[in-house]
Amino acid sequence: MSKRCFIILGLILFVFQGAAQGDESLFTPKLLTTPLIKKAFAFLEQSREEIIANWIYLAEIPSPSGQEGKRAAYMEKIFKELGLSQVGLDKSGNVQGVWPGQKTGKKILVTAHLDTVFQGVKSIRVKREGNLLKAPGIGDDTASLINLIWTIKALQNAGFKPKHNYYFLATVGEEIGFVGMKAYLAELPRKFDLVLALDGDLGKVHYGALGFGGGRVVYRGPGAHTMQSRGIPNPAVAVAKTITRLYQIDCPAQPLEKWTILNVGMIGGGKVTNAVPQEAYFTIDLRSASQKELMRIQNEIEQICRQVAYEENVFLELNLRKDSPAYQLPGARNSFLVKTLVDILEYLKIKDIEVDPLGSTEANVGLAYGLLSVNLGRTYGRFKHSLREEAEIDGLFLAMKQIILLLASLEKAPLTD
Ligand SMILES: [Zn+2]
Numbered sequence: 318m319s320k321r322c323f324i325i326l327g328l329i330l331f332v333f334q335g336a337a338q339g340d341e342s343l344f345t346p347k348l349l350t351t352p353l354i355k356k357a358f359a360f361l362e363q364s365r366e367e368i369i370a371n372w373i374y375l376a377e378i379p380s381p382s383g384q385e386g387k388r389a390a391y392m393e394k395i396f397k398e399l400g401l402s403q404v405g406l407d408k409s410g411n412v413q414g415v416w417p418g419q420k421t422g423k424k425i426l427v428t429a430h431l432d433t434v435f436q437g438v439k440s441i442r443v444k445r446e447g448n449l450l451k452a453p454g455i456g457d458d459t460a461s462l463i464n465l466i467w468t469i470k471a472l473q474n475a476g477f478k479p480k481h482n483y484y485f486l487a488t489v490g491e492e493i494g495f496v497g498m499k500a501y502l503a504e505l506p507r508k509f510d511l512v513l514a515l516d517g518d519l520g521k522v523h524y525g526a527l528g529f530g531g532g533r534v535v536y537r538g539p540g541a542h543t544m545q546s547r548g549i550p551n552p553a554v555a556v557a558k559t560i561t562r563l564y565q566i567d568c569p570a571q572p573l574e575k576w577t578i579l580n581v582g583m584i585g586g587g588k589v590t591n592a593v594p595q596e597a598y599f600t601i602d603l604r605s606a607s608q609k610e611l612m613r614i615q616n617e618i619e620q621i622c623r624q625v626a627y628e629e630n631v632f633l634e635l636n637l638r639k640d641s642p643a644y645q646l647p648g649a650r651n652s653f654l655v656k657t658l659v660d661i662l663e664y665l666k667i668k669d670i671e672v673d674p675l676g677s678t679e680a681n682v683g684l685a686y687g688l689l690s691v692n693l694g695r696t697y698g699r700f701k702h703s704l705r706e707e708a709e710i711d712g713l714f715l716a717m718k719q720i721i722l723l724l725a726s727l728e729k730a731p732l733t734d
Pocket of ligand 1: 430457458491516517
């Protein structure tokens with residue numbers, strides 16, 4: 318064969334290999350017949366009551382954002398008992414534990430958050446009713462911490478020797494803007510290949526980051542008694558006019574990669590009926606899968622507000638958040654990671670599978686660094702972020718099986734060079 322033929326053949330092989338590695342799901346149902354998976358699943362079933370007891374125990378340790386210390390100490394103790402390496406707390410209070418694989422294995426970050434939204438709740442008692450556990454924080458994200466602990470235990474028990482290197486991280490401050498995760502990835506000299514965020518409802522797969530761009534609009538004027546109000550600038554009128562115009566802005570529902578929504582949720586101002594208010598305000602909740610759309614709409618909001626302030630002769634105070642951009646990785650939907658996860662969910666007959674680029678989990682932080690990132694749901698639940706939060710016990714076991722099958726499938730992912 319001539320040298321040229323070799324080069325062409327090599328190129329064809331290279332392209333073929335690239336396509337196979339990049340786009341194919343790594344899951345095959347055959348995996349279920351391997352001793353590894355059989356043993357791991359049997360371990361979960363045998364440990365059922367112990368897992369539920371552990372879940373209740375952890376949920377009863379209050380852990381509001383900023384005060385995660387007790388839960389962090391518990392996770393540190395568990396990571397040590399599991400024999401993970403490099404166990405410890407970082408400056409932010411995140412707890413790390415590493416399950417090393419081969420030197421050339423991928424570096425995979427797996428996170429679950431320690432904090433809950435329940436500031437001031439000092440004592441938590443979990444209620445068990447049939448297939449349900451009820452307590453604030455029982456699902457979000459305590460269930461994921463339990464999934465993390467028991468997935469590791471099940472895999473260890475089944476003799477799993479990972480090819481890739483797993484960095485497990487129990488994070489602080491997720492609910493107040495991914496604080497712990499942001500600090501961890503910013504400080505870290507090594508670069509991860511994949512990020513798996515254990516968070517959200519089972520069956521929801523988010524492979525992109527939803528951006529937030531809303532804020533508060535305030536108009537101010539001199540005010541006046543109703544009797545003297547003719548021709549006096551009225552901030553309430555400016556608010557009404559602005560809201561009407563904001564709802565003329567085009568917020569695309571399709572394609573999903575451009576999905577955007579705008580909502581005016583709060584409105585207020587004035588103190589008495591018989592005067593022109595000196596101040597009136599409203600809030601905007603703006604969310605988009607696309608950073609371009611987010612910025613375009615923020616621009617339109619600013620123009621409309623300025624124009625109305627000019628027309629109504631009032632002062633404008635406008636604050637739109639710029640701290641939570643949208644991120645999308647091209648090709649993420651068709652990546653081996655997302656395809657593998659969706660195949661696993663379908664195989665496990667998970668109800669209501671939703672795959673979209675609208676994530677709002679710690680996977681967002683990975684995406685911001687250009688890392689292929691996805692979330693894995695924890696169980697089915699209701700009333701998240703409320704005192705009557707509920708989570709399903711059976712769903713938790715499905716979620717652990719999902720994680721185990723994903724990690725076992727990822728063994729087929731090539732080593733890094
Ligand atoms: Zn959460």
